[in-house]
Amino acid sequence: MLLEVCAGSVQDCLTAQEAGAHRIELNSALHLGGLTSSLGMLLEAKRQVELPIICMVRPRGAGFHYNAIDIAVMFRDAQLLLEHGADGLAFGFLQADGTVDTKLTRKMVELCQQFGAEAVFHRAFDCTPDAEDAVAQLIECEVTRILTSGQAATASEGVDLLAHLQCHYGQQIDFCMGAGVNEENIVALMQATGIQEAHGSFKHWQKDTTTAGNGVDYSYGVAASYDAVSLKRVRAAADRLQKS
Numbered sequence: 001m002l003l004e005v006c007a008g009s010v011q012d013c014l015t016a017q018e019a020g021a022h023r024i025e026l027n028s029a030l031h032l033g034g035l036t037s038s039l040g041m042l043l044e045a046k047r048q049v050e051l052p053i054i055c056m057v058r059p060r061g062a063g064f065h066y067n068a069i070d071i072a073v074m075f076r077d078a079q080l081l082l083e084h085g086a087d088g089l090a091f092g093f094l095q096a097d098g099t100v101d102t103k104l105t106r107k108m109v110e111l112c113q114q115f116g117a118e119a120v121f122h123r124a125f126d127c128t129p130d131a132e133d134a135v136a137q138l139i140e141c142e143v144t145r146i147l148t149s150g151q152a153a154t155a156s157e158g159v160d161l162l163a164h165l166q167c168h169y170g171q172q173i174d175f176c177m178g179a180g181v182n183e184e185n186i187v188a189l190m191q192a193t194g195i196q197e198a199h200g201s202f203k204h205w206q207k208d209t210t211t212a213g214n215g216v217d218y219s220y221g222v223a224a225s226y227d228a229v230s231l232k233r234v235r236a237a238a239d240r241l242q243k244s
Contacts, residue, residue, distance in 0.1 A: 014158030020238030032061035064124040092124025183236035204230040
């Protein structure tokens with residue numbers, strides 16, 4: 001059983017490693033669902049952390065149908081991240097109708113393959129109109145893994161589809177379940193779906209007293225705080241996986 005932690009900083013990476021995680025997905029702006037991390041963040045994480053690091057490649061919030069400028073930025077970022085040690089990339093390209101953009105997906109997979117890196121199609125998958133068609137297309141594109149909640153708001157709500165996809169396609173492509181996966185439900189979800197990889201942010205809130213003042217407030221969740229990976233929560237998840 002494999003535990004992947006969604007990290008938004010180098011400190012998050014260090015916390016995940018100390019707590020017993022097996023892999024990291026490195027992002028910025030987790031409150032937007034995760035955007036591309038900076039190259040500096042990757043370099044410092046690679047210097048301090050031994051775990052495999054999958055880098056998010058996502059240039060903006062909202063959906064996954066990109067214009068030519070977005071696409072150019074994504075492939076430039078992807079090239080740089082791979083050249084500087086990313087063990088894989090998480091990305092998602094959709095057509096305007098929500099179906100997989102196979103042309104761009106295949107291009108990104110081929111770039112990852114040049115570096116011996118994993119190609120992960122992230123939860124853009126959960127916005128596609130037909131999960132089985134999307135899986136078949138991603139297998140054809142030689143994607144390594146799909147990160148999914150089973151096309152539901154949380155993996156717990158998508159458990160039936162997750163189990164179905166694992167049963168019918170798990171020998172052809174890896175699945176990692178995410179969204180609402182935590183230390184309390186991770187073992188039950190793995191048992192219910194047969195999926196042996198789980199992804200979670202395991203966040204808590206840390207205070208920063210400089211977040212607000214003089215009528216200015218940069219809070220985006222809990223007031224005067226920022227989100228960070230919780231050592232206690234990741235350790236609890238890792239311990240429960242080890243004992244299961």
